[in-house]
Amino acid sequence: MAKQLNWGVLGYARIAINSIIPAILKSSNAHLYGVASRSEDKLQNCKDTFNPEKTYTNYDDLLDDDNIDVVYIPLPNALHKEYVIKAANKGKHILCEKPMALNSKECLEMIEACKSNNVFLMEGFMYRYTDRIKKVQDLLSKNSIGEIKRVNSTFAFYLDREGTIKMDPSLGGGSLYDVGCYPLNFVQMVTQSNPIEITGNAVMNNGVDTTFCGVLKYDNGIIATIQSSFEAFDVNDSEIIGTKGIIKVPDTFKGNSGHIQLITHESITNIAVEESDRYTLEVEDFSSAIINFRAPFISIVETYNNMSILDNLLSIIPQ
Amino acid sequence: MAKQLNWGVLGYARIAINSIIPAILKSSNAHLYGVASRSEDKLQNCKDTFNPEKTYTNYDDLLDDDNIDVVYIPLPNALHKEYVIKAANKGKHILCEKPMALNSKECLEMIEACKSNNVFLMEGFMYRYTDRIKKVQDLLSKNSIGEIKRVNSTFAFYLDREGTIKMDPSLGGGSLYDVGCYPLNFVQMVTQSNPIEITGNAVMNNGVDTTFCGVLKYDNGIIATIQSSFEAFDVNDSEIIGTKGIIKVPDTFKGNSGHIQLITHESITNIAVEESDRYTLEVEDFSSAIINFRAPFISIVETYNNMSILDNLLSIIPQ
Structure with a gap:
């Protein structure tokens, strides 16, 4: 090809x-x-x-x-x-x-x-193509924080544009669809399994959830929260809490340079993160997958699992 | 007297x-x-x-x-x-x-x-007697972050002692009773109203909740989360997210010196917090209330409201 x-x-x-x-x-x-x-x-x-x-x-x-x-x-x-x-x-x-x-x-x-x-x-x-997320995955693969017990992840911003499809229920609007799918994807990337119980709540405006908060429980004893919002100040942060430490991930879904933080009883370590052109990496990787006939980076099984969990999260939202 | x-x-x-x-x-x-x-x-x-x-x-x-x-x-x-x-x-x-x-x-x-x-x-x-909490209340009274939309508060620590009453269901053990009541009290202090809907989940061990996560929705559109745990690394943090900014409160329930943080589009401001001898302040204040026959600082109405919400949160925990 x-x-x-x-x-x-x-x-x-x-x-x-x-x-x-x-x-x-x-x-x-x-x-x-x-x-x-x-x-x-x-x-x-x-x-x-x-x-x-x-x-x-x-x-x-x-x-x-x-x-x-x-x-x-x-x-x-x-x-x-x-x-x-x-x-x-x-x-x-x-x-x-x-x-x-x-x-x-x-x-x-x-x-x-x-x-x-x-x-x-x-x-x-x-966001999965960034140096930030690679470094999070490195820390997890090294068992840096012991057994994972909680994960919290938020993508929220103040929506000040009028007439956007984000606020149109007939077009699949709402904060969970629009940005809440990121924290869900992050949590799933960390837990590597599907939740056994889901609950939460939402603030509704004009037929869409303008704020959403979900709680996901996993059979290995992890509890995770995800938050999304159009109504409040920008938050784009996650934290993974284990028995022996915490990984803090500011700007979780962004491609900017910065730091992630590893906190243990021994030390607080700032791990530098390089700027990543995440969209270019995504386009090049998907092209490469096609050209080389190898599986795309984000697997369709992962996508399907995420949609199934979204079904359950959406069922919390009053229609 | x-x-x-x-x-x-x-x-x-x-x-x-x-x-x-x-x-x-x-x-x-x-x-x-x-x-x-x-x-x-x-x-x-x-x-x-x-x-x-x-x-x-x-x-x-x-x-x-x-x-x-x-x-x-x-x-x-x-x-x-x-x-x-x-x-x-x-x-x-x-x-x-x-x-x-x-x-x-x-x-x-x-x-x-x-x-x-x-x-x-x-x-x-x-913890309500600390300079930290006074400074949070100052910021809120000055409307520093616009309209409040979300509050998240956590008191969690790794319980490494054996045979503690904290793990005894017959003595009122569990993380929600033991430390989760603090985030609840903090959230209530911020929202100044009672939640209209409560949900969440817990990890159970030996008949007590060793991790708890609750979601509280208020009729003014605020959604709050509280977390408590005996199972993972220490977290003692809160954040109040408004339309125009965020107040971050590390060491929320502690008396140490440090900083709280006010984040807005204009600036990130670290506000110094003085060390507070919170137990001495509590004892002196309660003595003073009795001597001067004035209402105690933590009102019994607030305590009763908190217990009523705890009833609802506890109902989430499988018995």
């Missing part, structure tokens, strides 16, 4: 503009082939800014283009299932923004469509 | 030895009059160390001593009700260790006994 894959971007969304399109342009094994948007104005802006080979005012036209190898889907959550399945049926590999779907049933249909078309599907958890 | 009250200590427990007896000895308006213990050996140690005027091998003998004005009760939680009511019926004012009782029904009986005997009853939340 070619050393450079043609990527098509399905929707000229904020995250595509700010993160993934620049990442494709930087990647050695990805080429920005096409961008689709229903808005002519947006497409003109896209041409002026990024100069893709082709643009389409219709999503299906992008999917019909045989030159495209990989499709990136930044569409609202409620549209993931439809366009992942369409893209799979056109033989495209797919990088889909988190959360993969609105529920695990949708997710399973998407997985099956990709399997039967022999294409890869990966969820866009870009 | 006398400027110095005679205190009697009902049980030569760790907290009496390490904290309250030294505090009584330091206080200007309290005098260490009597100490009761069922153990002759302990009493001898008490005489050698603290030299109280009298000692008693029977708790009732201390309560029968008319020279005693105030009784301090550090007994196991399951004995609080019996001895508070006995002390009240003997006309003694009572400082009782947290939690006040095993449930709100017991607490109400204790309050009624104290009311009908015209004696004061106060729960021993010594």
Whole structure:
């Protein structure tokens, strides 16, 4: 297979503009082939800014283009299932923004469509590519804090934009879908198992959870909390608490340089973290997985498990 | 009334030895009059160390001593009700260790006994007397972080002693009773209202909760979490998250010097906290309340509300 894959971007969304399109342009094994948007104005802006080979005012036209190898889907959550399945049926590999779907049933249909078309599907958890998370995993693999007993993780920010899809229940809005899936993914990465009991609560506004707090209990005796919010000051922090120490992870989901902290009875150690271009690493890695026909970094089993837990967490939210 | 009250200590427990007896000895308006213990050996140690005027091998003998004005009760939680009511019926004012009782029904009986005997009853939340907590309250009163949206508070430590009453379900053991009542009290101090919904989970060992995590939702849209544990590395931290900033409170329940942190978009400010002799402040303040016939600092209404919430939190724990 070619050393450079043609990527098509399905929707000229904020995250595509700010993160993934620049990442494709930087990647050695990805080429920005096409961008689709229903808005002519947006497409003109896209041409002026990024100069893709082709643009389409219709999503299906992008999917019909045989030159495209990989499709990136930044569409609202409620549209993931439809366009992942369409893209799979056109033989495209797919990088889909988190959360993969609105529920695990949708997710399973998407997985099956990709399997039967022999294409890869990966969820866009870009934070997993950072030096920060690698260093957390290093500490865990060295058993640095003894037996893990609690994990707390939060992704919260103050949403001051009006009219965003994040506040639209019909498009899969709400803080749990939008950012709470990150703390869930982090907790699952640490615990390496599925919770046996789930509880929590949410603050609702206009039919979406604007703050969510979940408690997950695991059969090995770990209790974890996840928090997400659109309503309060930015928090992007996690902590893993073991019998012998604590790992603190400020800026858990970010790509900036900084420190993680290992606290034990013996010492408090700041472990330097290098800046990571997490979106470029993600695009390059997914391209490489396709080119080399190896499993994507974020496995579809992990994605499915996360969606199943999201089902249970969502059931806490009053409808 | 006398400027110095005679205190009697009902049980030569760790907290009496390490904290309250030294505090009584330091206080200007309290005098260490009597100490009761069922153990002759302990009493001898008490005489050698603290030299109280009298000692008693029977708790009732201390309560029968008319020279005693105030009784301090550090007994196991399951004995609080019996001895508070006995002390009240003997006309003694009572400082009782947290939690006040095993449930709100017991607490109400204790309050009624104290009311009908015209004696004061106060729960021993010594941490409320620290400079740290005063500075948190200062920040809150100045609306430093906008509208409060979330509160998280944890008191957890690794219990490495064997045979402690903390692990005995029949004596009111468990991490929620033992240390979880502190985060609950802190959260209630911040929210100034009672939760409308409570959920959470616990890890059980030998019939007690060795780790507890609760989620409390308030009608003003605040969600709070409290955590307590005997199973993992020490955590004694809280954070209050508002629309415009965060107050971080390391060592929330301790009397050491240090800093609290105010984080806003404008700045990160470390606010120095002075060391506070919280037990001496508590003993002096309770003596002063009695001498001057003014309400104790920790109101009995607050204590009763806390017990009622504990009832609900305890209902989460599998029996």
